[in-house]
Amino acid sequence: MTTEPPEKLLTPVLSATWDEHHPWTLDTYRSRADGYRGLSAALRMQPDEVIALVKDAGLRGRGGAGFPTGMKWQFIPQGDGKPHYLVVNADESEPGTCKDIPLLFANPHSLIEGMVIASYAIRCNHAFVYLRGEVVPVLRRLQAAVAEAYAAGLLGKDIQGSGFDLDITVHAGAGAYICGEETALLDSLEGRRGQPRLRPPFPAIAGLYACPTVVNNVESIASVPAILHRGKEWFRSMGSEKSPGFTLYSLSGHVTNPGQYEAPLGVTLRQLLEMSGGVREGHRLKFWTPGGSSTPMFTEEHLDVPLDYEGVGAAGSMLGTKALQVFDETTCVVRAVTRWTEFYAHESCGKCTPCREGTYWLVQLMRRIESGEGTQADLDKLLDLCDNILGRAFCALGDGATSPITSSLQFFREEYEQHIAQRGCPFDPAASTVWAGRTAVNGNATRQPVQEKGVLA
Amino acid sequence: MTTHETEPVGLGMPALPAPDFPAEVRARLEADAKELIGRYPVARSALLPLLHLVQAEEGYVSRTGIRFCAEQLELTTAEVTAVATFYTMYRRKPAGKYHVGVCTNTLCAVLGGDQIFAELKEHLGIENNETTEDGAVSIEHIECNAACDYAPVMMVNWEFFDNQTPESAKRLVDDLRAGHTVLPTRGAALCTFKETARILAGFPDERAGALNASGAGGAPSLAGLRLARGEALPGTGSAKVVSPRHEAEKSTGSGTPSSHDAPQETSLSDPAHPADPADPEGSEGR
Secondary structure, eight states: OOOOOHHHHOOOSTTTTTTSSSTTSHHHHHHHSOTTHHHHHHHTSOHHHHHHHHHHHTOBOSSSSOOBHHHHHHTSOSSSSSOOEEEEEEOOOSTTOOSHHHHHHHOHHHHHHHHHHHHHHHTOSEEEEEEOTTOHHHHHHHHHHHHHHHHTTSSBSSGGGSSOOBEEEEEEOOSOGGGGSHHHHHHHHTTSOOOOOOSSSOHHHHOGGGSOEEEEEHHHHHTHHHHHHHOHHHHHTSBOSSSBSEEEEEEEESBSSOEEEEEETTOOHHHHHHHHTOBSTTOOEEEEESSSTTSOOBOGGGTTSOOSHHHHHHTTSOOTTOEEEEEETTSOHHHHHHHHHHHHHHHOOSSSHHHHHHHHHHHHHHHHHHTTOOOHHHHHHHHHHHHHHTTTSSSHHHHHHHHHHHHHHHHHHHHHHHHHHTTSOOOOGGGGSTTHHHHOSSGGGGGSOOSOOSSOO | OOGGGGSOOOOSOOOOOOOOOOHHHHHHHHHHHHHHHTTSSSGGGGHHHHHHHHHHHHSSOOHHHHHHHHHHHTOOHHHHHHHHTTSTTSOSSOOOSEEEEEEOSHHHIIIIIHHHHHHHHHHHTOOTTEEOTTSSEEEEEEOOOSOGGGOSOEEETTEEEOSOOHHHHHHHHHHHHHTOOOOOSBSOSOOOHHHHHHHHHTOOOOSTTTTTTTTTOOHHHHHHHHHHTTOOOTTOSSOOOOOGGGTGGGTTSBTBTTGGGOOOOOGGGOTTSOSOTTOTTTTOOO
């Protein structure tokens, strides 16, 4: 196995200035990150040329679906006489996903610059950031960065003498996972309950206020300035033909050094673990998610799957948000999946029957199995329920709810059966805590099956 | 006798309209509302900010607050109530000055969030969504808050408290109840829940130093950048992915009575990379 040193494998672009002095300020962004040079380059081009450049660079959506960003921009009808809108999805809530929040906390100007470029390209004069409400420190920096940009003439009227006007409104959400779904987000931004809309029409035709709207993820938009400034060839020099460029991988869970690792698309979990100190000392990998809880889980068999859109897709999952949640052998997969299932049931918006009712019954079955009261028939019932949700729900939330269940049954069916046969969970939750190794006087408690877990709802 | 005597008899009358805010409060809030509404092309888009605004006034979204929002946007109170009850951040009853959320979504739960939440409830003597008698602290188990690389995570008034333990969590709520200044790991010195709600409504935090407090992020945020700069991360010396193929050779790891003083892992414990070419088998026969 060839092991390249981390400094050759990693490619910090968005994260390159996070250790500078006050990287969230306009001064640092300009002096240390070539800040707003991408905008200057864009304003020298025709809007359609900007769209073509981003399309040719091959930038794909970093929020989960991987749709080509430039193509989304191109779908906006021009000369239609309607206002156009850009809405940035900063509702980062997919379990395991933690890239946009640290990015906005440390480098909010990369998003703002990207928004000005994107708005110029799609001919939009009012753009919005829909930030989840539960992150006040990030809201603070984003509000301040927008104010700085106005004061510097980078927002407002006649930006840098180009004749182009743009206002940005920072909008804080109020707690609802479903608002990460783009049409639910638009309803929420219109002051309604966040429920997804029927498509078509797609947002590009009838989005915010029924006007042509681009909805992009934070990281997608923040990646645009570097493409404008350094060029599409530079961007394409990283990653693969179909998945070019750099991206933030978020490593979390039972690892020695959780955190943000910005690398070319196509890096593997094995490479990321090897450079970052691996699974926590004395333990081994059991299962992991490539891109959040809605992406089917992987095991140690998948350590060498290239983490790009095609590679992960071919291996039976989805790249999603590149939220690499790593769980070691102390983790009960039934407990993990039960908790995720409870999350989906809690967050189901209630609009469609398969998701609303289906997630409710999935929770009942999962809890029953976890507590040792399940039967073999419950396992088939789970799969049957999943079959009736997947592809039949109104939006991707319902589909996502089935992923952890079907994938865990595929890889760990015997563990489900063990819960049924032993009438209880064979795992000790204390062994999987981060302080498990620190507080134990001796290790023998960690191997004893514990019948009562106490803290599980 | 039946229990009818002790229960109020419903006469089918609709509830009376909620009382209005006092005139001076209303005048102040109307000025704020006007500013918020002006930020959107369509007034109704300001509903979520307006709900944060009335929550900033009263600490929760009351019927009075709902009436105010409805009047500002020319909606019915039913329409506003439908929205207010959809989102989890709007409180429906008065609660604590400090809103303490413990993440119990899968990753944080497994890494210790469940234990933290259980011990915190016991320590405070309250259950989920309840408030301490002194009105200082409300607790709630929350969903993933986008800080998984800092798990287990807690939020107080939506500022980050990273890498928590049951002990640190209990110390934190004790400090809050004692009125001490509490600093998050990422975010600014805590303000009250009402003040937080005002920032969420869209009125920036004016406190000196609030913006720059706590730097750009902790070690996890900078982990990849440090490696890319050629620096070493803690524990990366000889560590490799522990492959299941080598599990048998490592079976004396944690779990034995003396595991706490077991030999530290060295390059010799990685058969794929023997340190001593003269000893191809390694000396791992333990």
